[in-house]
């Protein structure tokens with residue numbers, strides 16, 4: 116029997132029976148991450164309460180903003196550390 120990994124319908128069935136195989140697909144901040152099921156491509160994310168929820172277009176947008184703020188804050192922290200080590 117040939118295994119067809121592009122057949123999402125049977126992958127979904129697999130997930131229903133064995134559970135999703137979530138892998139971190141993106142780290143938004145140190146505590147907010149996006150997960151993708153390697154089987155059926157279902158996506159989850161961490162919300163503000165730390166719970167896993169379905170990654171809707173709205174949450175994707177929130178994550179983009181969060182990531183932007185996080186990256187900015189991190190780069191500012193780095194600059195701060197750099198300049199304080201100079202002086």
Ligand SMILES: [Zn+2]
Nearest residue numbers: 130135152155
């Ligand atoms: Zn799945």
